[in-house]
Each structure stands twice: as structure tokens, then as C-alpha cells.
Amino acid sequence: MSHIATALSVAALLASIALPARATVNVVTTTEGLAAIARDVGGDKVKVTALSRGIQDAHFVDANPSLAVRLRNADLLVDVGMDLEIGWLPPLVTQSRNSAIQPGGARRLTAATAVPPLDLPTGPVDRSQGDIHPSGNPHFLSDPRRALQVADAIAAGLGAIDPGDASYYQERLQAFQAKVGAAEKGWRAQLAPFAGRSVITQHKTLTYLLDWAGLKAAGYMEPKPGVAPPPSHVAGLAAIVKSAGVKGVLVENYYDPRSANQLRDLAGVKVIVIPGDVGGTRDASDWVSFVDTLVKALVQAVQ
Amino acid sequence: MVNIALLSLLAAQAAAPDLGSQGQPFPTGGLNVGSPGGIPIGKLMLMPEIAVVVDGALGYTTLSNGQQELSALVLPQHKVWPLLQEVELAFQATIDPYVRGDVFLTFSPDGVEVEEAYLTTLSLPWGLGVKAGKIYSPFGRTSQLHRHQWTFVDQPLSMQRLVGAEGLGGAGGDVAWLAPLPWFAELHLAYQATAPGFADVLQLTGVARLIQYFDLSDSATLGVGLSWALFQAEAPEQWKNLAGADLYVKFRDPSSRSSVVLQGEIYGRQLGDQTFSRARWGGYGQAVWRLDRSWEVGARYDNAPAPVALAPGTQQTWTALGTYHTSEFFRVRLQPSLVLLPGGQNGFQGLASFEFTIGAHAAHPF
Numbered sequence: 001m002s003h004i005a006t007a008l009s010v011a012a013l014l015a016s017i018a019l020p021a022r023a024t025v026n027v028v029t030t031t032e033g034l035a036a037i038a039r040d041v042g043g044d045k046v047k048v049t050a051l052s053r054g055i056q057d058a059h060f061v062d063a064n065p066s067l068a069v070r071l072r073n074a075d076l077l078v079d080v081g082m083d084l085e086i087g088w089l090p091p092l093v094t095q096s097r098n099s100a101i102q103p104g105g106a107r108r109l110t111a112a113t114a115v116p117p118l119d120l121p122t123g124p125v126d127r128s129q130g131d132i133h134p135s136g137n138p139h140f141l142s143d144p145r146r147a148l149q150v151a152d153a154i155a156a157g158l159g160a161i162d163p164g165d166a167s168y169y170q171e172r173l174q175a176f177q178a179k180v181g182a183a184e185k186g187w188r189a190q191l192a193p194f195a196g197r198s199v200i201t202q203h204k205t206l207t208y209l210l211d212w213a214g215l216k217a218a219g220y221m222e223p224k225p226g227v228a229p230p231p232s233h234v235a236g237l238a239a240i241v242k243s244a245g246v247k248g249v250l251v252e253n254y255y256d257p258r259s260a261n262q263l264r265d266l267a268g269v270k271v272i273v274i275p276g277d278v279g280g281t282r283d284a285s286d287w288v289s290f291v292d293t294l295v296k297a298l299v300q301a302v303q
Numbered sequence: 304m305v306n307i308a309l310l311s312l313l314a315a316q317a318a319a320p321d322l323g324s325q326g327q328p329f330p331t332g333g334l335n336v337g338s339p340g341g342i343p344i345g346k347l348m349l350m351p352e353i354a355v356v357v358d359g360a361l362g363y364t365t366l367s368n369g370q371q372e373l374s375a376l377v378l379p380q381h382k383v384w385p386l387l388q389e390v391e392l393a394f395q396a397t398i399d400p401y402v403r404g405d406v407f408l409t410f411s412p413d414g415v416e417v418e419e420a421y422l423t424t425l426s427l428p429w430g431l432g433v434k435a436g437k438i439y440s441p442f443g444r445t446s447q448l449h450r451h452q453w454t455f456v457d458q459p460l461s462m463q464r465l466v467g468a469e470g471l472g473g474a475g476g477d478v479a480w481l482a483p484l485p486w487f488a489e490l491h492l493a494y495q496a497t498a499p500g501f502a503d504v505l506q507l508t509g510v511a512r513l514i515q516y517f518d519l520s521d522s523a524t525l526g527v528g529l530s531w532a533l534f535q536a537e538a539p540e541q542w543k544n545l546a547g548a549d550l551y552v553k554f555r556d557p558s559s560r561s562s563v564v565l566q567g568e569i570y571g572r573q574l575g576d577q578t579f580s581r582a583r584w585g586g587y588g589q590a591v592w593r594l595d596r597s598w599e600v601g602a603r604y605d606n607a608p609a610p611v612a613l614a615p616g617t618q619q620t621w622t623a624l625g626t627y628h629t630s631e632f633f634r635v636r637l638q639p640s641l642v643l644l645p646g647g648q649n650g651f652q653g654l655a656s657f658e659f660t661i662g663a664h665a666a667h668p669f
Contacts, residue, residue: 053521055558062555063669064524065487065516072430072481087631091668094403095489097481099426103397127632127661226630228596254558256595 025162028074028101030085031058032279033141034111034150036287038078040176041155045165051092054279057254059131059226063088071096074107075161078154081112082138107161112138114153115146118207130224141277142294143208144184147287151176183288187295191215197302200237200249200269202260205276206294213298218244221251221259229259234266241267248301252276272297351396351404354664356451358388360656370644372610373501375468376457378652387411388656389450391418395665401426405665407449418449419472430481439472441479441491441512442530443568444549446470452667454564454591454599455624456638456656460607461585464500465570466545471532473497473505487516499534499542500572506542507535516669519552526551526669536575544573544582562593583608585617591624599626609645616645632660 024047029035035050042048049070052061058080071077071092079085093101100107117136125134140146155173159166191213198218199210204225210217219240223233240246241263248270249260260271274297275281275290284290364371364378371377378384390410397403402425407418421436439447445458446466458469475495482488493510514528530547547570555562569586573579585608591601601624609618622640640652 053557057558057560060560062524062553063666064518065489065526065669066518066524068481069485069487072483087666090666094423094425094432095481095668097427097430097432099401102400102425104400127630131630 025158026073026075027078027158028070028076029078030080030089031141031277033277033287033290034078034080034154036278036290037141037147037151037176038154038158040179040287041151041169041172042158043168043172045162045168046158050279051089052277054275054277054281054284055254057252057276058084059087061085061088063091065092065095068092068095071101072098074098074101076107076109076157077101078109078111078157080138080141081110082117082135083133084138109153109157111141111150111153112136114149115140118211119204130222131226133225137204137207139203139205140208141287142206142291143212144180144187144291145212146208147291148177148180179288183292187213187291190295190299194299194302198244198246199298199301200241200246200263202249202251202255205252206250209291209294209298213295215298215302218246221249221255221263231262234259234262237263238267241269247303248272250274250297250301253280270301272301351394352663352665354391354393354395354660354662356389356391356393356449356658356660356664358390358450358656358658360386360388360456360654362386362652362654364650364652366642366650366652370613370642370648370650372612373464374460375463391449391451393662393664397425398422409450430483432479432481433476434479435476437472437474438477438493438495439470440495440497440508440510440532441477441493442466442471442510442532442545443512443547443570444526444528444551444566445568451658451660454601454626455589455603455622456636456654459568459587459603459605460618460620461570461587461605462568464607464610465572465583465585466547467497467499468501471497471499471508471510471545473508475508477510486518487514489514497532497534499532499545502541504541506537509533522554522556524551524553526553539574539576541575542572543575543577544571544579546571560593560596564591564593565589566591597628599628600624601626613648614645618645619643634658 024045027038027042027046027048029038029048029050031052032050032054035048038046038048051067051070052058079089099105119137121134125132151173155169158169195214198216200219200221201217202221204220219237221229223229246269249263250272251257251260253273254276257271257273263269264271275284275293278284278287278290281293284293362378362384364380367380368377388411392408394406402422404422406420409416409418417437419438421434421438424433427433443466446462447470473496475493477491477493479489479491491512495508496505497508498505510532512528512530517525519525528549532545534542536543547568549568552565553562567586567588569584571582571584573582585606587603587605589601589603591599593599603622605620607618609616620640620642622638625637626634628634636656638654642650642652
């Protein structure tokens with residue numbers, strides 16, 4: 001029986017490697033942000049599908065079996081990692097029957113492996129600290145430095161799957177790097193006058209972006225990751241707003257803004273609703289326009 | 304709880320070569336014989352995901368023991384009774400590149416039981432997947448769920464009496480084929496030894512199930528399932544055939560944590576000495592509204608065959624549910640039920656339950 005299973009597995013493995021020449025590489029990503037970068041790098045050689053929407057909190061996507069159908073024929077699965085999708089992606093990958101995208105599979109690219117993490121726990125870890133990510137903060141894709149590292153990894157992944165077009169992906173990568181580089185100059189110019197200032201965010205979703213921008217988080221609406229803010233916490237934040245000179249609160253549009261609005265009423269801060277990912281608002285239609293939207297929101301929040 | 308700082312320090316120490324005064328690594332000597340070398344915490348990474356789920360409750364009922372016959376939960380009449388319903392211990396991990404393993408042990412007042420212990424293939428061709436071991440039968444929707452996956456505190460009596468007291472399951476295998484269609488369509492064929500209903504005697508069982516999911520829109524999903532189980536009946540009172548149909552509709556705005564789920568199942572059971580026309584039928588329908596990240600309310604109507612000893616006819620149960628989730632790992636539930644027995648013997652049952660999970664538990668399928 002074990003020989004039959006092994007023979008079938010080997011046959012499946014060979015079938016997955018020896019793919020016939022194809023017009024497009026079928027890339028499936030877990031988020032719209034990853035999909036946007038894959039489209040930039042892959043151009044017309046790839047067909048990209050995202051499992052979640054930009055208006056969705058990627059922690060809490062339903063493991064709808066329809067998504068397993070999209071994974072079934074994926075030539076490359078790109079996920080964020082650091083347990084962002086732990087609540088829904090693993091059963092879908094198992095249901096998909098696609099052996100190459102299983103964890104450690106040849107066609108699985110976990111973007112978190114390409115970037116240096118922030119918010120690594122430095123002490124004891126347990127759930128009294130809320131929904132923490134022991135492997136690090138997974139919200140790194142709005143940081144231009146890390147987005148470029150992910151783009152590099154995707155280009156390499158596509159080149160490995162589709163060696164005939166490897167140089168095409170590298171050219172697209174260079175074009176993306178140039179586009180981001182040009183945009184970054186403008187973003188830095190907008191942010192330069194406000195270096196060192198602080199904002200409040202709902203969740204630790206902007207840690208990497210703030211680090212890149214030279215800004216700080218004076219506090220979070222959530223007292224602990226994933227924990228709803230009680231009134232006492234909002235009152236505590238009101239004191240921080242005054243002492244740290246905070247002028248704005250940034251809230252992704254999939255979060256309930258009521259607590260942020262309470263803080264606005266208590267402490268006079270601005271509440272700025274932002275997209276959580278590419279596609280989260282109409283303006284944030286690709287990765288550059290998404291970050292452009294965030295930079296404008298940051299400027300609005302600190303001035 | 305893992306002290307990450309300590310582990311990081313150990314890892315860093317292990318990763319750095321032990322250099323002598325001239326910058327050369329010390330030769331390994333007798334003291335290091337038997338040391339695995341490398342990172343001392345490396346073995347921890349091979350540990351399976353381990354989780355413990357605990358279910359406890361306070362129960363009250365106006366029904367006598369006789370009126371609660373053929374129910375998985377029997378409460379003392381007119382007493383507020385504390386219950387530790389179940390402790391589940393789960394171990395889950397990938398075995399090798401081709402299979403994963405899942406083991407669930409349950410500890411309850413009835414003793415220790417292997418609830419499920421099975422392997423799942425990861426790399427079979429042609430859309431095939433195999434589960435083998437002790438498994439829940441691929442029959443129906445709610446009968447395949449572990450206790451902590453139940454939305455309500457108990458399972459519908461129609462399922463308990465017509466399918467299995469705690470679902471249908473046993474040793475065997477399930478071959479599932481994911482059809483190459485634009486929507487999710489999966490056909491299961493299973494061969495097992497099961498003990499349906501409240502029976503203790505195992506029967507050889509063949510099970511077939513077709514489950515399909517359709518995206519009606521960005522915010523609505525429809526699931527439709529048909530199940531059939533064929534039993535080897537060696538006595539008149541044993542199960543011969545069991546049919547089931549289930550319907551599931553979920554409405555959820557993708558940008559919200561709020562959702563509404565409508566779900567129903569019907570079951571038809573034919574015993575060894577029955578003609579098809581004398582088969583017993585039952586089923587339930589339920590609606591559950593997740594208001595936000597914390598609150599959930601629901602209602603269920605259940606129509607089950609009444610125990611023969613009590614009276615012929617059906618037993619209807621109307622149940623309400625209120626749930627509060629402090630997080631994904633802890634919830635408390637309040638569940639009052641109105642029980643309508645044949646002959647106007649009506650009663651009340653109330654359950655207040657808590658459930659918590661510690662450790663790492665793999666995500667559940669939809």
C-alpha cells in the first residue's frame with residue numbers, strides 16, 4: 001500500500017514539475033497587496049488572483065471552499081506568512097490537492113521569508129497579550145523597502161517556474177524598482193517636515209510604514225492586538241494625545257471607527273480612515289497608489 | 304508559554320562557532336560526543352501543534368430521565384447541574400511531504416476516547432485526497448464536527464437519533480475527489496465500521512457524499528450536500544440505509560465581521576426490517592447572526608423521532624442561543640430550549656456553557 005502511495009505521489013510530483021509550455025503563469029496570492037506586486041513584476045506573462053479583498057481584514061477571511069478551487073490550478077501561491085493567514089489558508093491549501101503549494105512546496109512563496117521582521121517578541125509569549133504574532137509583525141507590505149524585497153522574491157519565483165521568461169521578469173522588476181524609487185522621492189519630500197512626530201493607529205498595521213517614514217506610534221486604539229478598546233483605554237489614549245502632541249488617528253476601513261471617534265470627541269484628534277490594502281479604496285488601485293494614499297493620510301495625521 | 308528571549312539567546316549561542324584565541328574553532332572533543340550540534344531549540348520546531356479544548360456547562364431541565372431517553376446529554380430533573388462535558392486534546396502536524404496527521408483524544412465523564420486519528424494525503428494526483436484512520440463519516444454537515452465547532456451547545460436530536468449520538472464515525476477510510484469544475488464540488492466515498500444512533504454494535508458502512516459550494520455574490524455563499532450511508536444490517540433493529548440532505552447559506556459583507564448563516568438538514572433512516580415507506584425522518588433548521596466580533600445570537604428548530612418507549616410520534620425542540628466571544632479562544636453561551644414531546648408532555652432545558660482553547664489548534668475547514 002505504501003509503495004502504491006509513494007508511486008502515486010512521485011507521479012504527481014513529476015506531473016507538477018513537467019508542466020507544458022503555457023501562455024501565462026497562474027499566480028494566486030492571499031492578499032491584494034501581494035497580487036498588485038505580482039502583476040507589476042509578472043506583466044502579461046501572469047494571471048494573478050487574490051484570495052482576499054482589499055476591503056477585508058486578512059486575519060479574518062472565511063475559508064470558503066470556493067477559494068480552494070482557485071488554489072487547485074495555482075502555478076505559484078504567494079502568501080504573507082508570519083501567521084497572518086493561519087486562520088483560513090491551511091485548510092484551503094489542503095483542500096486544493098495542489099501538492100506543489102503545500103508548506104515547503106516548490107511553488108509556494110511566503111513573502112515574510114524575504115523581509116526582516118519587526119515586533120519580534122522579546123519576552124514571554126502567551127495569549128494574555130492578545131492576538132500576537134510570535135514570528136513578527138506581518139503587516140510589512142506598505143513599507144517600500146520591504147515591498148521591493150518581496151518583488152525581488154516574486155521575480156525570482158516566477159523565473160524559476162517559467163525560466164524562458166526569467167529575463168522578462170527581471171526587466172519588469174527593474175521597472176517596478178524605478179517606479180517605486182521615483183515615487184519614494186516624492187513621498188519622502190512630503191513627509192520630511194514632520195520627521196519624529198507621532199500618530200495613533202488602530203492595530204499594529206503601520207509599524208513598518210512608520211519606521212520607513214521616520215514617524216512613531218504614540219499608541220494603539222487596541223489595548224492589545226485584536227482586543228476591542230474599553231472606554232478606560234480610550235481615556236488613557238486621550239492623555240497620551242495631549243502629552244505627545246498627537247494630531248491624528250489612522251483607522252483601516254474594515255475596523256469599527258467608533259472608539260477612534262470617541263477619542264476624537266475626547267481629545268480633538270483627527271480620525272483618518274485609510275485602506276487596509278490595495279483595493280481597499282477606489283484610489284488605492286495598485287501598490288504605488290495604495291502607498292500614495294497612506295502617505296497622504298500620514299501627512300494629514302501629523303500636521 | 305515560550306520564553307522567546309531565552310530561545311533566541313540559545314539559538315544565537317548555538318549558531319556562533321566557538322572560537323579559540325586565534326579565531327579558530329575549537330576541535331570537538333569527548334565532552335561534545337552525543338551532542339546533536341546546531342540549534343538546541345531545533346527539535347521544538349518539529350513539535351506538532353498541540354491544543355486543549357475544554358467544554359463545561361451548568362444545565363437545568365424539567366424533563367425526567369425517561370423523557371430524555373436517546374439524548375447525548377441527560378440532566379437530573381429540577382436541579383442546576385454542573386457538567387464538564389469534554390476535554391479535547393489535539394495533536395496536528397505534517398508527517399512528511401506527502402501526508403499530514405491529526406489526532407484528537409477526548410476525555411469526558413464516559414472515559415477517554417479517540418475521537419479521530421487519521422492521516423490525510425497531500426499529493427495525490429487527479430484531485431484525489433484520502434483520509435484513513437478513525438474518522439467521522441463524510442455524512443451530512445453537523446455530524447462531522449467536533450464539539451468546539453458546534454455553534455449551539457448541543458447537537459440537534461434529529462442528528463443524534465437518526466445519524467449518531469455524537470455523529471457517525473469509526474475506523475476506515477474516505478476517498479474524496481475534487482471535481483475539475485469552476486465551483487467547489489467534492490465527491491466522497493468512505494468505507495468504515497460505524498455504530499449509528501445510540502447503538503454499541505459496529506456495522507460495516509459505505510458512505511457517499513457530494514458537497515458543492517457556489518459563490519452567489521461577493522457576500523453570499525451557498526453550500527448544498529447530499530449524503531447516503533449503506534449499512535450491513537444483521538439484525539432487524541440495525542440501520543440499513545441512511546439518507547441526508549443539507550443546505551447552508553452564509554451572508555457576510557467581506558469588510559465586516561458580521562454574518563448571517565442559515566443552515567438545515569434532513570435525515571431519513573431505514574432499519575433492517577423496514578420497508579422504505581416506514582423509514583423515519585427528521586431534521587433541523589437554524590439561523591445564526593454574528594453581530595460583531597463578540598456577539599452571536601441564533602435560533603434552531605429540531606424535529607426528531609420520539610423515543611419508542613415514550614410514545615410514538617415526533618419530538619420538537621425550539622432552541623435559542625446567545626454567545627459572547629472574548630476572543631477566538633474563549634466563548635460563553637446561554638441556550639434555553641422548549642421541548643415538545645408527544646402527548647403534550649412539554650418541558651424546558653437550559654444550558655449555560657463556557658469553552659476555551661489553549662495551545663495551537665489548526666484552523667477548521669469552512
